[in-house]
Amino acid sequence: MSRPVVAITRRLFPDSDQPLQSRAEVRLNPADTPLVPARMVEYAAGCQALVATAGCQVPAEVIEGLPGLKLIANVGVGYNNIDVAAANRAGVMVTNTPDVLTEATADMAWALLLGAARRTGESERWLRDGKWNVWGMGLWLGADVHGATLGIIGMGRIGRAIARRASGFGMQVLYHNRRELPAEESQGARWVGKEELLRSADHVVLVVPYSPATHHIVGAPELALMKPTAVLVNIGRGGLVDDRALAQALQEGRIAAAGLDVFEGEPKVAPELLAAPNALLTPHIGSATSSARRAMADLAIANVVDWLDGKRPRTLVNPEVLTGA
Known part of the structure; x- marks a missing residue:
């Protein structure tokens, strides 16, 4: 047989x-x-x-x-x-x-968040290009992570692991999910509507599965709700974010920065995102340990x-x- x-x-x-x-x-x-x-x-x-x-x-x-x-x-x-x-x-x-892959992906979300907020990608390229010849008080100013408000869209296994790490940074954590979690599962985070989360959070992390229902859950209207100092991280799936709308928001200074590990149509990446210096981009390596x-x-x-x-x-x-x- x-x-x-x-x-x-x-x-x-x-x-x-x-x-x-x-x-x-x-x-x-x-x-x-x-x-x-x-x-x-x-x-x-x-x-x-x-x-x-x-x-x-x-x-x-x-x-x-x-x-x-x-x-x-x-x-x-x-x-x-x-x-x-x-x-x-x-x-x-x-x-x-x-x-x-929960813990490795949660770590990567934090790598992107910290890197984008503190402008490590931009400043490293600047240094490698030989442009660093003097130190200044206003050189490469970024955003605080400690004590800030973190918004997590998608509070599954990875979302909860991200929230758990936020306690070490003394952050207030908001989350949006299809349902509010029992208190013992929420890692001290507070459920809010998506619009309230986008308006209130200093940093927003997307970690929901992709489906037709979640296609472009962050597009131009959602980006318009965010703070101009905000950082957006997508560690979930390409297609959750309208990449071209995000690139435009970054170019126009309507949000401060983005950290992206996933993209629509990857491995192709929208040229507008590649041209955005305030976008920290990695090639879908969230689980790469x-x-x-x-x-x-x-x-x-x-x-x-x-x-x-x-x-x-x-x-x-x-x-x-x-x-x-």
Whole structure:
């Protein structure tokens, strides 16, 4: 009896596939680049499980082009790269990798917040360009973080980890969520409406999942509510922010700075943002620590092993496929 085929679309770690070797035929993509849909269908033909990173798009045409597919194991907490509705129609399970990247991503939110508020990107480029020849009282003045008001939009695992760190800076924390959290889960933060948060916060961090409902939840109208001294950080997903509206607000001084790890249409970045000196930009590295990325890969593979063992995958995001609901 032939063994099930597991296709891994991007390079993980050298031994990531070891738990699969004795029980499945493992197909590894030798090129560490995302596959376009037509190429992915060709590469994964005949597979029953697909391991995809967050940078790999798995649209309906891929799912429909792989009739034997049973499981898509995403290496990432977000899974907007997968057409889950198409997976549901085809009876395909989808898994993600929550929890294991929470602390690393929260740390990165703070790196962006501190860097943008204190203008480290701008001043470092200025120094490297050989422009530093004198010290002055008004040189590279930034915004205080300690004692300021932090606004968090999206108070899930990562949002709560960000709020927990804010206590060390003596900050007041506001948050906006679809629902108000029980007091014991809120990390001392106070729930407010989105408009009140945008008006009141000195620094705003976005950490919500991307969906059609959250597309451009910060656009020109929302940016107009923010303080001209405010800093905006997006550590969630590209598409939460209207990047071009943000670039215009930065250029016109309607907000002070932004720290962005994710972008609409990444890896392409809006030229207007690239030209904004007060935007601190990083290439989607929120989870990029050795331990976090390793744990993500291991959890994705563990979901495949669960399926091979006839068990419910441990981080299944569409349990309705099991019930036919």
